[in-house]
Each structure stands twice: as structure tokens, then as C-alpha cells.
Amino acid sequence: MTAYLIKNVSVVGGEPTDLLIRDGVVAETGAGLTAPDATVLDATGLVALPGLVDLHTHLREPGREDAETVESGSRAAALGGYTAVCAMANTSPVADTAGVVEQVWRLGREAGLVDVQPIGAVTVGLAGERLAELGAMADSAARVRIFSDDGHCVADPMLMRRALEYVKAFDGIIAQHAEEPRLTEGAQMHEGEVSTRLGLTGWPAVAEEAIIARDVLLAEHVGSRLHICHVSTAGSVAVLRHAKARGVRVTAEVTPHHLLLTDERATTYDPVYKVNPPLRTASDVAALRAALAEGVIDIVATDHAPHAVEDKECEWAYARPGMLGLETALSIALDVLGPRWDLIAERMSRTPARIAGLDGHGVDPAPGVPANLTLVDPAARRVIEPAELASRSRNTPYARMTLPGRIVATFLRGEPTVLDGKAVR
Ligand SMILES: NC(=O)N[C@@H](CC(=O)O)C(=O)O
Numbered sequence: 279m280t281a282y283l284i285k286n287v288s289v290v291g292g293e294p295t296d297l298l299i300r301d302g303v304v305a306e307t308g309a310g311l312t313a314p315d316a317t318v319l320d321a322t323g324l325v326a327l328p329g330l331v332d333l334h335t336h337l338r339e340p341g342r343e344d345a346e347t348v349e350s351g352s353r354a355a356a357l358g359g360y361t362a363v364c365a366m367a368n369t370s371p372v373a374d375t376a377g378v379v380e381q382v383w384r385l386g387r388e389a390g391l392v393d394v395q396p397i398g399a400v401t402v403g404l405a406g407e408r409l410a411e412l413g414a415m416a417d418s419a420a421r422v423r424i425f426s427d428d429g430h431c432v433a434d435p436m437l438m439r440r441a442l443e444y445v446k447a448f449d450g451i452i453a454q455h456a457e458e459p460r461l462t463e464g465a466q467m468h469e470g471e472v473s474t475r476l477g478l479t480g481w482p483a484v485a486e487e488a489i490i491a492r493d494v495l496l497a498e499h500v501g502s503r504l505h506i507c508h509v510s511t512a513g514s515v516a517v518l519r520h521a522k523a524r525g526v527r528v529t530a531e532v533t534p535h536h537l538l539l540t541d542e543r544a545t546t547y548d549p550v551y552k553v554n555p556p557l558r559t560a561s562d563v564a565a566l567r568a569a570l571a572e573g574v575i576d577i578v579a580t581d582h583a584p585h586a587v588e589d590k591e592c593e594w595a596y597a598r599p600g601m602l603g604l605e606t607a608l609s610i611a612l613d614v615l616g617p618r619w620d621l622i623a624e625r626m627s628r629t630p631a632r633i634a635g636l637d638g639h640g641v642d643p644a645p646g647v648p649a650n651l652t653l654v655d656p657a658a659r660r661v662i663e664p665a666e667l668a669s670r671s672r673n674t675p676y677a678r679m680t681l682p683g684r685i686v687a688t689f690l691r692g693e694p695t696v697l698d699g700k701a702v703r
Pocket residue numbers: 336368428429430455552553554555581583584598599600601
């Protein structure tokens with residue numbers, strides 16, 4: 279195993295120092311280190327962060343390997359600075375059995391570019407009718423702790439209650455896609471002034487907020503852990519603030535796109551901007567940014583949702599919702615939050631690793647810790663070219679935009695997965 283000596287790197291924004299990586303761990307830190315056997319990387323001007331952790335990734339395997347595979351998604355993740363991703367269950371077949379979650383887990387191990395932690399479905403086939411084999415998935419080799427019907431809401435309150443109660447036994451979490459289905463029938467975009475102007479059916483903010491309000495009360499009632507996927511409205515932030523003040527065990531994520539883009543994008547009729555929950559208004563974006571800085575929203579999660587060309591380059595109404603995120607998330611965070619490295623490390627690595635229970639991830643580089651880390655060049659600016667992305671899909675909403683920051687290198691347990699901005703494999 280090659281040793282690496284990273285020279286003059288700022289660890290999470292601190293004074294430049296050296297990091298020696300050997301045998302999978304950070305062996306030593308400090309200025310002026312030498313190691314004759316190590317490969318030296320000059321990291322002057324670069325920032326080292328604990329490897330990013332994504333709690334919400336769609337890898338599409340099994341079933342839609344034309345849109346993404348565990349391997350291509352893992353490569354996209356590594357290039358984005360990630361060392362671990364949680365793979366959503368809405369595959370085909372659905373990840374609702376020990377067999378499927380073990381398959382995804384094994385494919386992740388084989389690709390070896392990031393740790394792939396499968397998420398299990400809450401209900402059989404995401405149909406919202408019967409609980410899936412939560413216990414068997416928890417006991418499987420994949421050791422599933424997060425369960426989600428993402429793409430669908432667990433709308434039945436009794437089923438939601440039982441799921442929350444069930445996972446308590448092994449400190450599991452239910453991650454809810456908060457969307458009251460009766461309020462979003464036929465919805466194409468955010469319900470508001472722009473949808474009225476365009477004549478498109480709206481997805482009202484209350485469809486999200488009503489489910490979050492219900493579920494924080496349910497989680498409080500049964501004392502279980504709840505996670506809210508892709509929070510998108512100012513009203514949701516208010517509900518979460520209230521719940522946290524009461525001590526409810528709830529965590530929440532926001533996506534990069536909901537931190538940057540608004541429903542005005544729909545006026546282009548370009549389905550690349552179609553996503554669930556939909557892009558909201560500028561005042562929602564402002565509330566989400568403030569909530570993330572404050573900690574009412576705990577983490578940034580990408581909701582990386584690759585889609586094949588035929589599912590995206592069509593009429594708005596027929597296009598599938600979702601957009602790519604892994605390869606641009608750090609740049610968007612840097613754009614939105616500025617170089618607040620400790621906040622970025624907290625929201626994109628330490629806290630998501632803690633929520634998911636991923637040992638060895640989300641830990642700042644220090645002697646003895648597993649060498650899961652990424653090196654960022656904050657001064658670089660890059661133009662996003664969809665054809666250059668490692669994802670098998672092209673549905674990035676940031677095409678041809680110039681974004682700050684570039685991932686220079688990523689290490690997974692001491693092995694580089696990205697060097698010089700390029701995937702090693
Ligand atoms: N976000 C999306 O618009 N789509 C996701 C599902 C989801 O996250 O709800 C997908 O799987 O494509």
C-alpha cells in the first residue's frame with residue numbers, strides 16, 4: 279500500500295500543515311513531516327475535509343443501469359469528494375428484502391470507490407400497504423439502519439407509526455419523502471405565482487409541511503428517530519424548528535438545488551429543472567439557507583437522481599423528476615455558504631455520518647483516524663460540462679454554469695479514488 283505525504287494543506291480551514299497517510303489511516307500530522315517512502319502531494323492552497331457523506335443518493339442499480347450503476351455513481355461520488363453514500367431503495371426490483379440490499383452493498387464493495395450503504399424500503403414494493411422485512415434488512419450483511427420509500431411518501435399514518443416503532447429496536451431511522459399525495463395529484467411544479475402564469479398544476483408547500491407536522495408528532499409520540507428528506511419550504515423550516523425545540527428526535531436535509539435554484543427556472547420549460555419536491559421561491563431559498571447555517575436543517579444531501587435521456591429530454595409533463603447532484607454539491611455549498619469550512623464539514627460529512635452511523639466517516643483528519651478525506655481547491659473555478667460528468671446521465675441543472683471549487687483528490691481508507699481531479703479507476 280502506497281503511503282502519501284500531503285504537504286501544506288489546510289485541515290478544515292486551519293493553518294497549513296502536513297498529513298502522512300499510511301496503512302489506511304492518518305499516521306502523522308504536523309509541519310515539516312518527511313517520509314522517504316511516501317508519494318508527495320503538494321497541497322499548497324488546498325483544504326482537506328473529512329470525506330463527504332451523502333445520505334440521499336439514487337444509484338439506479340438494479341434495474342436502470344442505463345441511467346446509473348453502483349460503479350458509475352460511486353465514481354461520480356468520489357469525484358465530488360464523497361467517501362460514503364446511502365443508496366435509496368427505489369430500484370427495480372425495490373430494495374425491500376435482505377437479498378436486494380445485500381446485492382447493492384456487494385456491488386458497492388466491488389466498485390470500491392466509496393462506501394455504499396443501502397437504504398431499505400419501508401413498505402413492500404414502495405406500495406405503501408405492508409411493511410417490508412425491516413428486521414431482515416437490518417440483520418443482513420448490509421446492516422441497514424435507514425429505511426425510506428423515497429419517491430413516494432409513507433402516507434398512511436398507521437403504517438408510518440408502525441414503521442417508526444419497529445426500527446426503534448435497532449436504533450433505526452425512517453427517512454420520509456414528505457408529500458401528501460392527495461394534495462399533489464398531477465402536480466408539475468411549485469404552486470404559486472409562476473405556476474399560475476404558466477398554467478401548470480401546482481405542488482403546494484402545504485403538501486410537504488402537513489406530512490412533516492404529522493410525522494414529527496408521531497415520532498414524538500413513539501420516541502423514534504425520524505429524518506426528513508429534501509426539505510424545500512420556509513414553512514417546513516418553521517415546523518422543524520418547533521419540533522426540535524420540543525426535543526423531537528428529528529433530523530432534516532436540504533439539497534444543493536433547493537439552496538440555489540427557484541421556480542422561475544420552470545419558465546424555460548426545460549425538464550432538467552423538474553424535480554420533487556419542486557424548486558420553490560426565493561424566500562423559501564433564503565429560509566433554507568438560514569436554517570442550514572443555524573442547524574434547524576442538519577445536513578446537505580444531494581438527492582442525486584440520474585435519468586436517461588428519453589426520460590428527461592421530452593415534454594415537461596412527461597419528464598421524470600430529479601437532477602444530478604454528486605459531482606457539483608461541494609461547489610454549490612461553497613457558492614451558497616462561502617468558505618465556512620467547519621460548517622461545510624459539519625453539514626456534509628460529520629453530521630450525515632453520525633445520522634447514518636457510518637463508523638470511520640465524518641471524522642476530521644488527525645493521527646490514527648481512518649484516512650477518509652478529500653482535498654478541495656477553493657480558488658479554482660470550473661465550467662460544468664454535462665458530457666464530462668462521470669455519471670451515466672446528463673441531467674445536471676448547472677450545465678455551462680461556472681462554479682467555485684474543485685475536488686483535487688479523494689482518499690478512501692488511505693487509497694486514492696481521485697488524484698489530480700481525475701478518478702483513479
Ligand atoms: N427527487 C426526484 O425528483 N426524484 C427521485 C425520487 C425522490 O427523491 O423523490 C428519483 O428517484 O428520481
